[in-house]
Amino acid sequence: MVTVPQDLDAVTGLRPGDHLWRSFAGDTDLAAAIVPFLDEGRRRDEQLLLVGCSRPALLAAVSGLPHRDALLAVGRLVLQTTGDACSPDGGPVATDLVQRHRGATQAALDAGRTGLRVAVDVTGLLRRGRSGRRLLHACGQFADETVGAVPVTVLCLYDASVGPEALGPVAVLHPVQHPGDRPPLARLSGRGPVWSLHGEVDLTEAVYVATALVDVAGDAPGEVVVDLSGLAFLDVAGARALHSAAGELAGRGIALRLAGAHRSVRRCLDLFDLDLSGSEQR
């Protein structure tokens, strides 16, 4: 995962396996990011996929792409909208979306394409709250799974005006940045029932981390483990947020276990009723 600050002009020179997040300011800026990215893929003979809220907006964004209409006509460029395709919980639709793209990717490779290049305007998903974020995470998971078998290059774009409340729960999973902002202090990573938390969780990001954890923990009842051995700092607000995430997950039949906490992280967790089996004793 690479992050690109907005003031980097063009997002070219990317290679399969790269997954970038970049902010934009307005439609012109969006087009300025997408066109060189997709055009590079066209020259590399890759299958191109552009995902965003509405088809007219996507068409407008690629109006400057050389051979746009020809690419669309032969299916080399596919436009996919997320705008109206989501159920409130994001779950089944995400699975469906992933399945469809898995099939489409294989078909493109069979037709002689060298790889898949995806540009996603995630602004609408970020603004939609939990269902949007869960769809986003499912797609991220698809990209991660696919990258081993298929050469995939991904560019995620978000409007800088979405604000910290919408961006925070995604930023702790994908370290994004744009001018005037700083990278998140906390980082949540993992897959399925095992996650780990790195960096520092304090009152400024506590709620984002808890929200992200509830987003990614899935729906299947069982245990979700978060490894805290790489967490350098946790404050009372962070422990409180983890406690509230545990409560929310318990409502879905998911038990949250926090493992590997160091002594001073544990001092905060001990103030709350949390499952700490697998963490250091005081």
Next chain:
Amino acid sequence: MTRMRPTGDWDGTRLAHEGFVFSADVQLVERVVPFVLEGFRREEPVLVVAGERVRRLLAEHLGTDLGRLAVFAAAETWWRGGHGTLQAYDRDLRTLRATTPTWRLAAEPTWLAREDGRVWSRFEAVANRCYDAMPYYSLCLHDARRLPAEVLPAVDRSHPLTWGGAAPAPGPAYEDPAGFLRAVQPAWTARPAHAVVGTVTAPVQGRRAISAAVPSDRRARLGDVVLATHELLANALRVAAFAELATWTDGDTFVVEVSDGGPGLPDETLGYVPPDPERGPRGMWLAWSLADDAAVRSGPAGTAVRLHFGPQP
């Protein structure tokens, strides 16, 4: 002859907190045995946590009634530092409250004899406020023959009731908890000239600053110092746009001061109040428990808190 009333007109609905000081075995027996028997008569759970000598005296005088005590425990193993001891005690109190309408406790805080146990009188003082609604009678036993003489005035100042001979009576030396804390916390001296002072606007900036300020001989406590300071800064930055962070060394002690110009601390006793398991603030409790000592100065012009860290955790 006046009839003895071991709990006076206590009606069992709120906390009654008595500091009883004795200097002869017979005084102890004449105070505690009637207290226990009255509890049995009223069918209240009676708990006793005491040192070895007090337990032996009670065992002799209660005979087979000893088995009717709900708890009969040794105080010697209870001390885990002020915050650790109160937190364990707090859990027991909440469990009792969930199951028992009213109860009585005779407790001997033997750790007041320890150098590091004297801080307990601050928790005794704050209990008058934070446990006010707990429906129990706490009879605190102090053996003047075993405790250092300088501890006894703090007993009188931190317990609203004393033994009047036939019934509990208001203690003339009792002080308001916040006033008592102000009087016994480390003296608020002027910051020394060599103090390092900076302005903090974001918690992460404060953490970097305090990490850099911890002296090399105190690095083993770095985690404690950073976490405690962070909680003070987080609290200050909730009410003020910036906070001031000052650090200095005073002899063997590393001192951290966090001050802000926001409205004064609503409750100066917060660092000694065990957090409610369900809700409410915990940061001050945690910061105080990580430090070896703490002092607060709060007023309309703002709040300043000092934490002291000795060489050893």
